[in-house]
Amino acid sequence: MPDPAGLVDAARAGDRAALARLLSLVERGGDEAHEIGRICHPLGGGAYTLGITGAPGSGKSTLTNALLGILRDADRAVAVLAVDPSSPFSGGAILGDRVRMGDHALDPGVFIRSMATRGHLGGLALATPQAVRVLDAVGMELVIVETVGVGQVEVEIVGAADTTVVVVNPGWGDAVQANKAGLMEIADLFVVNKADRPGAADTRRDLDAMLDLSEPGEWRPPIVTTVASTGEGVDEVQSAVESHRAFLAGGGRLEAKRAARLRDELRLVVAERLRLRAESLVGVDDRQQLEDAVVARQLDPWTAADRILTAVDA
Template sequence: MELIERMLNGDKRACARLISIVENDLDESEEVIRKIYKHTGNAHVIGITGPPGAGKSTLTDKLVKLLRKHDKKVGIIAVDPTSPYSGGAILGDRIRMNDLALDPGVFIRSMGTRGHLGGLAKATRNTVKILDAYGCDYIIIETVGVGQSEVDIVKAADTVVMVSVPGLGDDIQSIKAGVMEIGDIFVVNKSDIMGAQRTATEINMMLDLNQNMDRRPPVVMVTASKNENIDKMYHEIEKHYSYMEVEGILEERRKLNLKRELVELVEEQLRKVVLRETDNNGEMDNASSKLMKKETDPFTERDLLLSKII
């Protein structure tokens, strides 16, 4: 495919078109991933997550500008809420990083969730693969910011930066399970406002409660709007990556994420097969009717349907 060759040679437009192919799940999307896969695995994937209003876009903007000073090629996937009318992204994150769009060493892609839960879009993983093959040294995924259930980023990133801000709630918020458990680095943004030190203390207390950590995540206080302590955050990101490489955790983490991805792909394909085979002969409708009449139970019907397909 000509587009792939152009992308591998650094053509930004070809990269954008390939991402559109996988995002829209066109017929050739699987073939694209098959052909580029051997060129992946070189980029450091950083996930930036946290609640709405935490300043994730501003933080991403400042971090990317710092990376560009080190002459690094950067890809940004900004996951935005989806328009209920067009199905596209509402581009809020991209607007905040507008001045980066003209930088030839930066590729920005806004991506709508399209109803996919967990803070990422369905095509995020494949977009990471394309940007990786494109030659990005760093790929930053900024999640949509949906709250405490936003944990899918841990399945796609090497380093997860969890962003908090003062004033989101009491100290109970900082010890809740879920999103607070996935952070490799905790960042308190807007640290120039009242309550920032308290927020950092609460996060540290939460980390102290976890006795099963091989590495204690650092807590960094920054003010992204004033470009304060962004270099310190970058230093912690690099330290985390080096630690994972030395300890063999990076390979382990990526292997686990690939296993998760493979299971999801198999599940998706099986779902298509089951629906296709059972819809054609009306077996699913018959089973549903029997369940409504309490003539059988869901597990018995599941086994009957699977026995006819497998």
């Protein structure tokens, strides 16, 4: 049986294996995960979180890799959390895809971790903030969360970062698709990557037009063009991230954003707790009967749910 407090101490002292173990426990969920959260929560708050998202193939990982180069030159402790099946950073190294990993996979100053996208609904939504909490508590200065820019859970996860970067590619359809996927609402910064391809100016114009149509806020997301594979424009991305960070630092905006994020997480945790409680409280026989009635189309799921809840109350 692992000792969460001991693992946290070891990870804070720089033990990478302990950190990896903590993240595995957190990903698995259950009592140990909650105990780790309890220990780590008061230790955190120092890490800045940067979300990077975009469609598969848009070059998120190449951009992340290029950003890591800049950040590592500045000698900052950085972690990458890949919640993206299309990411070369992500796990399940079948058919040797580890060879596609970034330049920084073996850099001791960079901790790279993939989150499994499997498991029950809400699993990723619960596990990702816990993983960020651990990385924060052990002293990472920056946590990059990479998610694929499609998928309800994935978009919500990346939108919860302090600064969220949305990567699109040249071409008419990409800006439209980003909008349909709900990425316009979460973007603090747009990157038009692969800008050496035709259509980069058009994409920038499309994004600008969509921003004009959006509710104007205090911050208008800048649009940066890059060729991440050559490093072109990546410095500018870094500067734009820093500008947004400086913006958030004013007027208590960062604190407000993080507080809202914690409230959302608390709601999700309450719902999960209740789900587990309902599973354990309702007698197997009762539940089985109600399930059978739903399957036999004698009862719809919402009415059956009401009866289960009445049983919980009794």
